[in-house]
Amino acid sequence: MAKAAEFHPAVVPPHAASAFTGGSGFYPVLELYGYIWAWYGNPEQADSLLIPHIPFVPLEGSLPGYTQRTVRFDASSALSVENLIDLTHADFLHANTIGDGISQSDEVTVEWTSETVTRTRTVTQKSVAPIMRWIGGVRAKFQDFRAVLHVHLRSNVCISYPRFRPGYDVPNVQPFLPVGRYRSRCDVTFNTTAAPVPFRYLMPRINYIIQPQDNSVVRPQNQRYFENTGRRDLHSRFDKPGTRYRFQMEQLMARQLRGDMAYGADAEPGRHIGQLLGMDDLSSRPLSSRPGQVTNRQTG
Ligand SMILES: [Fe+2]
Secondary structure, eight states, rough: OOOOSSOOGGHHHHHHOOOOTTTTHHHHHEEEETTEEEEOOOOOOGGGGSSSOOSSTTTTOOOOOGGEEEEEEEEEHHHHHHHHHTTHHHHHEEEETTOSOOOSSSEEEEEOSSSSEEEEEEEEEEEEHHHHHHSSSOSSEEEEEEEEEEEEETTTEEEEEEEESOOBBBEEEEEEEETTTTTTEEEEEOOOSSSSSTHHHHGGGGGHHHHHHHHHHHHHHHHHOOOOSSSOOSSSSSSSSHHHHHHHHHHHHHHHHHTOOOOOTTTTTTTTOOOTTTOOOGGGGGOOOOTOOOOOOOHH
16 A cells, blocks of 8 residues: 655654644555555545546556656656647657658647646648657558647646557656656656557657657756746747646646635546547547558548
8 A cells, every 4th residue: 555655654753744744744645547646735635536537547557567667857847748748849859750740731729727738739641650660560651640638737747649540549648746856757658558569569668769859958948947037948939838838837826826725616637538638539540450551531
């Protein structure tokens, strides 16, 4: 049974425990989706319905070990999340694995609540992701791509649902944990269990290639993230989802600084998001295990 303690469990100083644990020294914890969720707030308000819904991971977290990896970002967790939100960065930074920026159409939309930001990118006839060609058996030159990223602002839990056609779904969870101001840790789950071998096993390891690429751009930006100088970082105001993320984070912070720690009335972190992620989209049902099969869907 997992425990999250303010102090070493064997030596809890009886009068030192804070209000965050109701004086007990222990945070309320729950195991779900293969993760341990700790409640860092008034223990009386702890509610399992506030845990983000992750529709593609079994509640008991019973996925094979190859789906899980730990990656470390050389940036604060918020900046690491911003990097993830800006999916267009993949077109040049990860072009050698995920694919370049060539496509017929490319649309990015964003929606939000006081607790979440959701970014959807829809691309038609994109150059096929090299990794799908090498190890995924996809023979087509172009593929349609839809990627939904659902970010929980308070917890930095990012739920991502990329769908490639022809190709596969690569649903993944990326919960960013702050490790000081300069580092964050992410225990990712890639549910590739429905994809064919060897893609199924190798795709979750893609971080070994793309992580140094991400770190090479976030590392030099991190310091400027804290300094309130003229130009703080390389952020673009034309990046709507990223700008919205910052704005929503500032709103949340302002609310908390006023002493209001409650979840907004519009926010249901635990609400079912299968539809939001496009998982149930009938027009792009997962292909059977026949890689390289060309769909007849018209684009443009
Ligand atoms: Fe990246």
